[in-house]
Amino acid sequence: MENKFAFGKKIIKEAGKFILSRMFAPVTVETKSRFDDLVTSLDKETQDLLVSRILDVYPEDKILAEESQTNASITDDRVWVIDPIDGTTNFIVQKSDFVVMLSYFEKGVGKFGLIYDVVNDQLFSGGPDFRAQLNGNPLETYESRPLNETLIISNAGMFARNSHGVADLAAQTLGSRTYGSAGLSMSRVMSGKAILYTSCVYPWDYAAAAVIGQTLGYEVLTLSGEQPDYQTRQEIMFFPTEEKSIIQTYIH
Template sequence: MEAKFKFAQDLIRQAAVYVRQRMTEDLQIEQKSQFDDLVTNIDKDSQDFMVEAIQKAYPDDNILGEESELYADLKDGHVWVLDPIDGTVNFVAQGRDFAIMIAYYEDGVGQFGLIYDVVCDKLYSGGGEFEVSCNGRTLSPYQSRPLNRQLIGANGRMYASNYLGLADFASKVLGVRVLGSAGISMSRVLEGQLLAYFSAISPWDYAAASIMGQKLGYELLTMTGEPLDYESRQAVMFIPRAEEALIKRDIKKG
Protein backbone atom coordinates (compact mmCIF):
# COMPACT_ATOMS: atom_id res chain seq x y z
CA MET A 1 0.00 0.00 0.00
CA GLU A 2 2.93 2.30 0.67
CA ALA A 3 3.96 2.11 -2.99
CA LYS A 4 0.46 2.99 -4.21
CA PHE A 5 0.20 5.90 -1.79
CA LYS A 6 3.54 7.26 -3.01
CA PHE A 7 2.44 6.74 -6.62
CA ALA A 8 -0.79 8.69 -5.96
CA GLN A 9 1.09 11.57 -4.35
CA ASP A 10 3.47 11.80 -7.29
CA LEU A 11 0.61 11.55 -9.78
CA ILE A 12 -1.52 14.29 -8.23
CA ARG A 13 1.48 16.63 -8.12
CA GLN A 14 2.17 15.91 -11.79
CA ALA A 15 -1.49 16.56 -12.62
CA ALA A 16 -1.33 19.89 -10.75
CA VAL A 17 1.72 20.95 -12.78
CA TYR A 18 -0.11 19.91 -15.95
CA VAL A 19 -3.16 22.02 -15.06
CA ARG A 20 -1.10 25.05 -13.99
CA GLN A 21 0.84 24.98 -17.27
CA ARG A 22 -2.39 25.09 -19.27
CA MET A 23 -4.35 27.65 -17.25
CA THR A 24 -3.43 30.51 -19.59
CA GLU A 25 -4.96 28.75 -22.61
CA ASP A 26 -8.31 29.73 -24.10
CA LEU A 27 -10.66 27.24 -22.48
CA GLN A 28 -13.13 25.10 -24.36
CA ILE A 29 -16.14 25.20 -22.03
CA GLU A 30 -19.14 22.90 -22.24
CA GLN A 31 -22.38 22.93 -20.26
CA LYS A 32 -23.48 19.65 -18.69
CA SER A 33 -26.77 19.46 -16.79
CA GLN A 34 -27.32 23.26 -16.55
CA PHE A 35 -25.59 26.58 -17.17
CA ASP A 36 -23.51 26.47 -13.97
CA ASP A 37 -22.51 22.81 -14.37
CA LEU A 38 -19.44 23.18 -16.54
CA VAL A 39 -16.64 21.06 -17.89
CA THR A 40 -13.58 22.26 -19.79
CA ASN A 41 -11.11 20.61 -22.12
CA ILE A 42 -8.57 20.79 -19.29
CA ASP A 43 -10.86 18.81 -16.94
CA LYS A 44 -11.02 16.07 -19.56
CA ASP A 45 -7.35 16.19 -20.49
CA SER A 46 -6.25 16.18 -16.84
CA GLN A 47 -8.34 13.08 -16.16
CA ASP A 48 -6.96 11.37 -19.28
CA PHE A 49 -3.46 12.17 -18.02
CA MET A 50 -4.15 10.48 -14.66
CA VAL A 51 -6.03 7.53 -16.17
CA GLU A 52 -3.16 6.76 -18.55
CA ALA A 53 -0.66 6.78 -15.68
CA ILE A 54 -2.81 4.52 -13.48
CA GLN A 55 -3.53 2.05 -16.26
CA LYS A 56 0.17 1.83 -17.09
CA ALA A 57 1.23 1.29 -13.46
CA TYR A 58 -1.74 -0.83 -12.32
CA PRO A 59 -3.43 -2.33 -15.38
CA ASP A 60 -5.72 -4.62 -13.35
CA ASP A 61 -7.19 -1.79 -11.27
CA ASN A 62 -10.50 -0.07 -12.09
CA ILE A 63 -11.26 3.66 -12.30
CA LEU A 64 -14.27 5.79 -11.41
CA GLY A 65 -13.81 9.19 -13.04
CA GLU A 66 -16.06 12.23 -13.26
CA GLU A 67 -15.36 13.17 -16.86
CA SER A 68 -15.66 9.89 -18.74
CA GLU A 69 -17.50 6.62 -19.07
CA LEU A 70 -15.35 5.09 -16.30
CA TYR A 71 -17.99 3.98 -13.78
CA ALA A 72 -16.40 1.30 -11.62
CA ASP A 73 -18.20 -0.04 -8.55
CA LEU A 74 -16.26 1.00 -5.44
CA LYS A 75 -17.14 -2.30 -3.78
CA ASP A 76 -15.62 -4.36 -6.60
CA GLY A 77 -11.87 -4.88 -6.36
CA HIS A 78 -9.24 -2.16 -6.56
CA VAL A 79 -10.75 1.17 -7.61
CA TRP A 80 -9.28 4.65 -8.13
CA VAL A 81 -11.69 7.60 -7.86
CA LEU A 82 -10.68 10.70 -9.81
CA ASP A 83 -11.90 14.29 -9.88
CA PRO A 84 -9.58 16.11 -12.28
CA ILE A 85 -10.85 19.60 -11.42
CA ASP A 86 -13.23 19.99 -8.50
CA GLY A 87 -14.70 23.49 -8.63
CA THR A 88 -14.74 23.95 -12.40
CA VAL A 89 -16.85 27.11 -12.14
CA ASN A 90 -14.19 28.62 -9.88
CA PHE A 91 -11.52 27.44 -12.32
CA VAL A 92 -13.30 29.16 -15.22
CA ALA A 93 -14.40 32.35 -13.46
CA GLN A 94 -11.60 32.96 -10.94
CA GLY A 95 -8.64 30.76 -11.72
CA ARG A 96 -8.46 29.69 -8.09
CA ASP A 97 -10.29 27.73 -5.34
CA PHE A 98 -10.31 24.46 -7.26
CA ALA A 99 -8.75 21.10 -6.44
CA ILE A 100 -7.62 17.82 -7.94
CA MET A 101 -8.73 14.75 -5.98
CA ILE A 102 -7.79 11.07 -5.91
CA ALA A 103 -9.15 8.31 -3.67
CA TYR A 104 -8.24 4.63 -3.63
CA TYR A 105 -10.49 1.75 -2.49
CA GLU A 106 -10.08 -1.99 -2.12
CA ASP A 107 -13.31 -4.02 -1.96
CA GLY A 108 -15.25 -0.98 -0.79
CA VAL A 109 -12.80 0.08 1.92
CA GLY A 110 -11.07 3.43 1.48
CA GLN A 111 -7.29 3.07 1.70
CA PHE A 112 -6.22 6.70 1.23
CA GLY A 113 -7.35 10.00 -0.21
CA LEU A 114 -5.68 13.09 -1.64
CA ILE A 115 -6.91 16.63 -2.21
CA TYR A 116 -4.61 19.09 -3.99
CA ASP A 117 -5.41 22.82 -3.76
CA VAL A 118 -3.65 23.67 -7.01
CA VAL A 119 -3.22 27.44 -6.72
CA CYS A 120 -2.23 27.39 -3.04
CA ASP A 121 0.05 24.37 -3.63
CA LYS A 122 -1.38 22.47 -0.67
CA LEU A 123 -1.61 18.68 -0.74
CA TYR A 124 -3.83 16.95 1.82
CA SER A 125 -3.22 13.21 1.90
CA GLY A 126 -3.63 10.14 4.07
CA GLY A 127 -6.30 7.99 5.66
CA GLY A 128 -6.44 4.26 6.24
CA GLU A 129 -3.04 3.21 7.57
CA PHE A 130 -1.53 6.62 6.79
CA GLU A 131 -1.53 9.75 8.93
CA VAL A 132 -3.42 12.66 7.43
CA SER A 133 -1.16 15.57 6.55
CA CYS A 134 -1.00 18.83 4.63
CA ASN A 135 2.31 19.27 2.82
CA GLY A 136 3.89 16.89 5.32
CA ARG A 137 2.39 18.57 8.41
CA THR A 138 0.29 16.07 10.38
CA LEU A 139 -3.27 17.26 10.96
CA SER A 140 -4.86 16.98 14.40
CA PRO A 141 -8.08 15.08 15.13
CA TYR A 142 -11.25 17.11 15.61
CA GLN A 143 -11.08 19.45 18.61
CA SER A 144 -14.48 20.35 20.08
CA ARG A 145 -15.31 24.06 20.44
CA PRO A 146 -18.57 25.93 21.11
CA LEU A 147 -20.78 26.32 18.05
CA ASN A 148 -20.73 30.09 18.38
CA ARG A 149 -16.99 30.04 17.79
CA GLN A 150 -17.07 28.01 14.58
CA LEU A 151 -17.88 28.40 10.87
CA ILE A 152 -19.50 25.94 8.47
CA GLY A 153 -19.22 25.45 4.72
CA ALA A 154 -22.31 24.91 2.61
CA ASN A 155 -23.86 24.85 -0.83
CA GLY A 156 -25.28 28.34 -1.30
CA ARG A 157 -28.66 27.30 -2.68
CA MET A 158 -29.23 24.72 0.03
CA TYR A 159 -28.41 27.28 2.69
CA ALA A 160 -30.57 30.02 1.13
CA SER A 161 -33.58 27.69 0.92
CA ASN A 162 -33.06 26.36 4.47
CA TYR A 163 -32.87 22.85 3.01
CA LEU A 164 -33.76 20.38 5.78
CA GLY A 165 -33.13 23.08 8.39
CA LEU A 166 -29.59 23.92 7.24
CA ALA A 167 -30.07 27.68 7.78
CA ASP A 168 -31.58 26.99 11.21
CA PHE A 169 -28.41 25.18 12.19
CA ALA A 170 -26.24 27.86 10.58
CA SER A 171 -27.87 30.51 12.78
CA LYS A 172 -26.10 28.91 15.75
CA VAL A 173 -22.58 29.25 14.34
CA LEU A 174 -20.44 32.28 13.54
CA GLY A 175 -21.22 32.15 9.83
CA VAL A 176 -21.37 30.24 6.56
CA ARG A 177 -18.69 30.06 3.88
CA VAL A 178 -19.70 29.18 0.31
CA LEU A 179 -16.46 28.26 -1.47
CA GLY A 180 -17.75 26.55 -4.61
CA SER A 181 -15.53 23.48 -4.29
CA ALA A 182 -16.28 20.40 -2.22
CA GLY A 183 -12.59 19.52 -2.06
CA ILE A 184 -11.48 22.96 -0.84
CA SER A 185 -14.36 23.11 1.65
CA MET A 186 -13.75 19.64 3.05
CA SER A 187 -10.01 20.24 3.30
CA ARG A 188 -10.81 23.18 5.56
CA VAL A 189 -12.93 20.89 7.70
CA LEU A 190 -9.94 18.54 7.95
CA GLU A 191 -7.77 21.48 9.03
CA GLY A 192 -10.28 22.49 11.73
CA GLN A 193 -11.07 25.78 9.98
CA LEU A 194 -14.68 24.76 9.34
CA LEU A 195 -16.83 22.69 11.68
CA ALA A 196 -18.69 20.89 8.89
CA TYR A 197 -19.66 20.97 5.22
CA PHE A 198 -23.12 20.49 3.65
CA SER A 199 -23.77 20.01 -0.07
CA ALA A 200 -25.29 17.84 -2.81
CA ILE A 201 -22.31 16.07 -4.37
CA SER A 202 -21.15 12.88 -6.10
CA PRO A 203 -18.67 10.16 -5.06
CA TRP A 204 -15.70 11.75 -6.83
CA ASP A 205 -16.45 14.96 -4.87
CA TYR A 206 -16.37 13.36 -1.43
CA ALA A 207 -14.42 10.08 -1.61
CA ALA A 208 -10.98 11.50 -0.78
CA ALA A 209 -12.13 13.68 2.12
CA SER A 210 -14.30 10.90 3.51
CA ILE A 211 -11.32 8.54 3.78
CA MET A 212 -9.10 11.16 5.40
CA GLY A 213 -11.88 12.36 7.68
CA GLN A 214 -12.43 8.93 9.18
CA LYS A 215 -8.88 9.11 10.52
CA LEU A 216 -9.49 12.51 12.15
CA GLY A 217 -12.88 11.90 13.75
CA TYR A 218 -15.21 12.99 10.93
CA GLU A 219 -17.95 11.10 9.13
CA LEU A 220 -19.85 11.53 5.89
CA LEU A 221 -23.62 11.08 6.18
CA THR A 222 -26.58 11.82 3.98
CA MET A 223 -28.72 14.70 5.18
CA THR A 224 -31.91 12.81 4.39
CA GLY A 225 -31.19 9.68 6.39
CA GLU A 226 -30.81 7.07 3.64
CA PRO A 227 -27.57 5.14 3.24
CA LEU A 228 -24.69 6.70 1.37
CA ASP A 229 -24.68 4.85 -1.95
CA TYR A 230 -21.28 5.92 -3.37
CA GLU A 231 -22.91 5.96 -6.81
CA SER A 232 -25.21 8.96 -7.24
CA ARG A 233 -25.37 12.63 -6.32
CA GLN A 234 -26.73 12.93 -2.77
CA ALA A 235 -27.21 15.65 -0.17
CA VAL A 236 -24.49 14.94 2.36
CA MET A 237 -22.90 16.40 5.46
CA PHE A 238 -19.27 16.02 6.46
CA ILE A 239 -19.33 16.44 10.22
CA PRO A 240 -17.41 15.54 13.40
CA ARG A 241 -18.62 12.26 14.88
CA ALA A 242 -18.55 13.93 18.30
CA GLU A 243 -21.12 16.53 17.18
CA GLU A 244 -23.48 14.23 15.25
CA ALA A 245 -26.36 14.35 17.76
CA LEU A 246 -26.08 18.11 18.14
CA ILE A 247 -26.14 18.73 14.38
CA LYS A 248 -28.94 16.28 13.75
CA ARG A 249 -31.19 18.18 16.13
CA ASP A 250 -31.46 20.88 13.48
CA ILE A 251 -30.91 18.89 10.27
CA LYS A 252 -34.28 17.26 9.68
CA LYS A 253 -34.48 14.08 7.64
CA GLY A 254 -36.48 14.31 4.43
Protein backbone atom coordinates in the same frame (compact mmCIF):
# COMPACT_ATOMS: atom_id res chain seq x y z
CA MET B 1 -0.13 0.00 -0.11
CA GLU B 2 2.69 2.42 0.74
CA ASN B 3 3.96 2.30 -2.82
CA LYS B 4 0.51 2.92 -4.19
CA PHE B 5 0.06 5.87 -1.82
CA ALA B 6 3.39 7.36 -2.93
CA PHE B 7 2.40 6.77 -6.55
CA GLY B 8 -0.91 8.58 -5.96
CA LYS B 9 0.89 11.57 -4.47
CA LYS B 10 3.29 11.64 -7.41
CA ILE B 11 0.59 11.64 -10.09
CA ILE B 12 -1.66 14.16 -8.35
CA LYS B 13 1.26 16.59 -8.24
CA GLU B 14 1.90 15.87 -11.91
CA ALA B 15 -1.77 16.61 -12.65
CA GLY B 16 -1.42 19.89 -10.75
CA LYS B 17 1.61 20.92 -12.80
CA PHE B 18 -0.26 20.00 -15.96
CA ILE B 19 -3.19 22.24 -14.98
CA LEU B 20 -0.93 25.15 -14.02
CA SER B 21 0.90 24.94 -17.33
CA ARG B 22 -2.36 25.22 -19.28
CA MET B 23 -4.43 27.33 -16.91
CA PHE B 24 -4.13 30.63 -18.78
CA ALA B 25 -4.35 29.14 -22.27
CA PRO B 26 -7.78 29.12 -23.95
CA VAL B 27 -9.90 26.18 -22.79
CA THR B 28 -13.08 24.88 -24.33
CA VAL B 29 -16.00 25.15 -21.93
CA GLU B 30 -19.04 22.91 -22.37
CA THR B 31 -22.23 22.80 -20.37
CA LYS B 32 -23.39 19.49 -18.89
CA SER B 33 -26.80 19.22 -17.19
CA ARG B 34 -27.52 23.00 -17.28
CA PHE B 35 -25.87 26.32 -18.14
CA ASP B 36 -24.03 26.55 -14.84
CA ASP B 37 -22.83 22.93 -14.79
CA LEU B 38 -19.56 23.25 -16.70
CA VAL B 39 -16.72 21.09 -17.88
CA THR B 40 -13.59 22.28 -19.67
CA SER B 41 -11.29 20.51 -22.08
CA LEU B 42 -8.70 20.68 -19.30
CA ASP B 43 -10.91 18.68 -16.91
CA LYS B 44 -10.99 15.91 -19.48
CA GLU B 45 -7.29 16.10 -20.37
CA THR B 46 -6.32 16.05 -16.69
CA GLN B 47 -8.53 13.03 -16.08
CA ASP B 48 -7.03 11.27 -19.13
CA LEU B 49 -3.55 11.97 -17.76
CA LEU B 50 -4.39 10.48 -14.36
CA VAL B 51 -6.19 7.45 -15.80
CA SER B 52 -3.36 6.68 -18.21
CA ARG B 53 -0.72 6.95 -15.44
CA ILE B 54 -2.77 4.62 -13.22
CA LEU B 55 -3.48 2.02 -15.89
CA ASP B 56 0.17 2.06 -17.05
CA VAL B 57 1.29 0.90 -13.63
CA TYR B 58 -1.85 -0.90 -12.40
CA PRO B 59 -3.57 -2.23 -15.54
CA GLU B 60 -6.05 -4.33 -13.53
CA ASP B 61 -7.31 -1.41 -11.42
CA LYS B 62 -10.65 0.25 -12.09
CA ILE B 63 -11.72 3.86 -12.38
CA LEU B 64 -14.65 5.86 -10.96
CA ALA B 65 -14.22 9.35 -12.37
CA GLU B 66 -16.17 12.55 -12.93
CA GLU B 67 -15.73 12.82 -16.68
CA SER B 68 -16.18 9.12 -17.53
CA GLN B 69 -18.94 7.57 -19.56
CA THR B 70 -18.73 4.24 -17.72
CA ASN B 71 -17.60 3.86 -14.17
CA ALA B 72 -16.55 1.11 -11.78
CA SER B 73 -18.57 0.44 -8.65
CA ILE B 74 -17.01 1.49 -5.36
CA THR B 75 -17.39 -2.12 -4.16
CA ASP B 76 -15.14 -3.44 -6.93
CA ASP B 77 -11.78 -4.84 -5.97
CA ARG B 78 -9.34 -2.00 -6.71
CA VAL B 79 -10.92 1.34 -7.58
CA TRP B 80 -9.39 4.79 -8.08
CA VAL B 81 -11.84 7.64 -7.60
CA ILE B 82 -10.87 10.73 -9.58
CA ASP B 83 -12.07 14.33 -9.71
CA PRO B 84 -9.68 16.02 -12.15
CA ILE B 85 -10.86 19.57 -11.33
CA ASP B 86 -13.24 20.04 -8.41
CA GLY B 87 -14.56 23.60 -8.48
CA THR B 88 -14.61 23.85 -12.28
CA THR B 89 -16.58 27.12 -12.22
CA ASN B 90 -14.01 28.67 -9.87
CA PHE B 91 -11.29 27.35 -12.16
CA ILE B 92 -12.90 29.03 -15.18
CA VAL B 93 -13.87 32.35 -13.59
CA GLN B 94 -11.34 32.80 -10.79
CA LYS B 95 -8.35 30.64 -11.69
CA SER B 96 -8.21 29.72 -8.02
CA ASP B 97 -10.23 27.80 -5.39
CA PHE B 98 -10.20 24.47 -7.18
CA VAL B 99 -8.57 21.13 -6.31
CA VAL B 100 -7.64 17.79 -7.83
CA MET B 101 -8.90 14.78 -5.87
CA LEU B 102 -7.82 11.18 -5.96
CA SER B 103 -8.65 8.30 -3.68
CA TYR B 104 -8.23 4.55 -3.69
CA PHE B 105 -10.70 1.92 -2.48
CA GLU B 106 -10.67 -1.87 -2.22
CA LYS B 107 -14.11 -3.52 -2.07
CA GLY B 108 -15.65 -0.31 -0.74
CA VAL B 109 -12.97 0.32 1.88
CA GLY B 110 -11.03 3.56 1.44
CA LYS B 111 -7.25 3.03 1.60
CA PHE B 112 -6.04 6.59 1.02
CA GLY B 113 -7.29 9.95 -0.15
CA LEU B 114 -5.58 12.99 -1.68
CA ILE B 115 -6.86 16.56 -2.10
CA TYR B 116 -4.52 18.91 -3.93
CA ASP B 117 -5.06 22.68 -3.95
CA VAL B 118 -3.00 23.33 -7.04
CA VAL B 119 -2.65 27.13 -6.92
CA ASN B 120 -1.60 27.15 -3.26
CA ASP B 121 0.42 23.91 -3.55
CA GLN B 122 -1.36 22.37 -0.55
CA LEU B 123 -1.69 18.58 -0.51
CA PHE B 124 -4.00 16.96 2.04
CA SER B 125 -3.35 13.23 2.34
CA GLY B 126 -4.17 10.31 4.57
CA GLY B 127 -5.94 7.04 5.12
CA PRO B 128 -6.45 4.33 7.75
CA ASP B 129 -2.77 3.32 7.56
CA PHE B 130 -1.34 6.78 6.90
CA ARG B 131 -1.46 9.72 9.28
CA ALA B 132 -3.46 12.59 7.81
CA GLN B 133 -1.16 15.38 6.69
CA LEU B 134 -1.05 18.74 4.98
CA ASN B 135 2.15 18.97 2.93
CA GLY B 136 3.79 16.45 5.25
CA ASN B 137 2.73 18.17 8.49
CA PRO B 138 0.32 16.14 10.62
CA LEU B 139 -3.26 17.37 10.84
CA GLU B 140 -4.84 17.44 14.27
CA THR B 141 -7.78 15.22 15.16
CA TYR B 142 -11.02 17.05 15.79
CA GLU B 143 -11.27 18.93 19.08
CA SER B 144 -14.76 19.73 20.25
CA ARG B 145 -15.94 23.36 20.24
CA PRO B 146 -19.37 24.85 20.87
CA LEU B 147 -21.40 25.57 17.71
CA ASN B 148 -21.40 29.30 18.45
CA GLU B 149 -17.61 29.41 18.04
CA THR B 150 -17.59 27.86 14.58
CA LEU B 151 -18.68 28.39 10.96
CA ILE B 152 -20.35 26.12 8.46
CA ILE B 153 -19.66 25.89 4.72
CA SER B 154 -22.71 25.36 2.56
CA ASN B 155 -23.86 25.27 -1.01
CA ALA B 156 -25.56 28.68 -1.41
CA GLY B 157 -28.90 27.27 -2.59
CA MET B 158 -29.19 24.71 0.22
CA PHE B 159 -28.56 27.46 2.78
CA ALA B 160 -31.13 29.71 1.09
CA ARG B 161 -33.78 26.95 0.98
CA ASN B 162 -32.89 25.79 4.51
CA SER B 163 -32.63 22.33 2.98
CA HIS B 164 -32.96 19.69 5.76
CA GLY B 165 -32.38 22.49 8.32
CA VAL B 166 -28.99 23.70 7.03
CA ALA B 167 -29.85 27.35 7.77
CA ASP B 168 -31.19 26.36 11.20
CA LEU B 169 -27.79 24.87 12.00
CA ALA B 170 -26.00 27.90 10.50
CA ALA B 171 -28.03 30.18 12.79
CA GLN B 172 -26.43 28.42 15.79
CA THR B 173 -22.95 29.17 14.45
CA LEU B 174 -21.06 32.34 13.55
CA GLY B 175 -22.26 32.07 9.96
CA SER B 176 -22.14 30.29 6.65
CA ARG B 177 -19.51 30.46 3.93
CA THR B 178 -19.68 29.31 0.29
CA TYR B 179 -16.49 28.54 -1.62
CA GLY B 180 -17.68 26.60 -4.67
CA SER B 181 -15.35 23.60 -4.29
CA ALA B 182 -16.23 20.52 -2.25
CA GLY B 183 -12.62 19.48 -1.79
CA LEU B 184 -11.47 22.93 -0.71
CA SER B 185 -14.41 23.18 1.68
CA MET B 186 -13.84 19.76 3.24
CA SER B 187 -10.13 20.56 3.61
CA ARG B 188 -11.19 23.58 5.65
CA VAL B 189 -13.38 21.38 7.85
CA MET B 190 -10.43 19.02 8.39
CA SER B 191 -8.26 22.03 9.28
CA GLY B 192 -10.73 23.07 12.00
CA LYS B 193 -11.83 26.17 10.05
CA ALA B 194 -15.50 25.11 9.92
CA ILE B 195 -17.56 22.49 11.71
CA LEU B 196 -19.52 21.20 8.73
CA TYR B 197 -19.68 21.23 4.95
CA THR B 198 -22.84 20.48 3.06
CA SER B 199 -23.68 20.32 -0.63
CA CYS B 200 -25.34 18.17 -3.27
CA VAL B 201 -22.48 16.22 -4.80
CA TYR B 202 -21.15 13.09 -6.49
CA PRO B 203 -18.90 10.34 -5.08
CA TRP B 204 -15.71 11.88 -6.55
CA ASP B 205 -16.54 15.09 -4.64
CA TYR B 206 -16.50 13.44 -1.20
CA ALA B 207 -14.54 10.16 -1.51
CA ALA B 208 -11.09 11.61 -0.78
CA ALA B 209 -12.24 13.67 2.21
CA ALA B 210 -14.18 10.69 3.58
CA VAL B 211 -11.02 8.56 3.58
CA ILE B 212 -8.68 11.22 4.99
CA GLY B 213 -11.26 12.57 7.42
CA GLN B 214 -12.16 9.32 9.16
CA THR B 215 -8.68 9.15 10.72
CA LEU B 216 -9.25 12.66 12.16
CA GLY B 217 -12.74 12.04 13.52
CA TYR B 218 -14.85 13.21 10.57
CA GLU B 219 -17.41 11.40 8.46
CA VAL B 220 -19.73 11.82 5.47
CA LEU B 221 -23.47 11.16 5.78
CA THR B 222 -26.46 12.15 3.69
CA LEU B 223 -28.61 14.88 5.22
CA SER B 224 -31.07 12.14 6.18
CA GLY B 225 -28.32 10.52 8.23
CA GLU B 226 -27.53 7.62 5.90
CA GLN B 227 -24.27 6.40 4.39
CA PRO B 228 -23.70 8.03 0.99
CA ASP B 229 -24.20 5.62 -1.91
CA TYR B 230 -20.98 6.37 -3.86
CA GLN B 231 -23.10 6.27 -7.02
CA THR B 232 -25.55 9.12 -7.42
CA ARG B 233 -25.60 12.84 -6.69
CA GLN B 234 -26.73 13.30 -3.08
CA GLU B 235 -27.11 16.00 -0.46
CA ILE B 236 -24.33 15.14 1.97
CA MET B 237 -22.65 16.61 5.01
CA PHE B 238 -19.06 16.24 6.23
CA PHE B 239 -18.68 16.80 9.95
CA PRO B 240 -17.00 15.59 13.17
CA THR B 241 -18.57 12.36 14.42
CA GLU B 242 -18.29 13.71 17.97
CA GLU B 243 -20.84 16.43 17.11
CA LYS B 244 -23.24 14.14 15.28
CA SER B 245 -26.06 14.34 17.80
CA ILE B 246 -26.02 18.13 18.13
CA ILE B 247 -25.76 18.55 14.35
CA GLN B 248 -28.67 16.16 13.83
CA THR B 249 -30.77 18.26 16.21
CA TYR B 250 -30.86 20.80 13.36
CA ILE B 251 -30.16 18.78 10.19
CA HIS B 252 -32.51 15.84 9.62
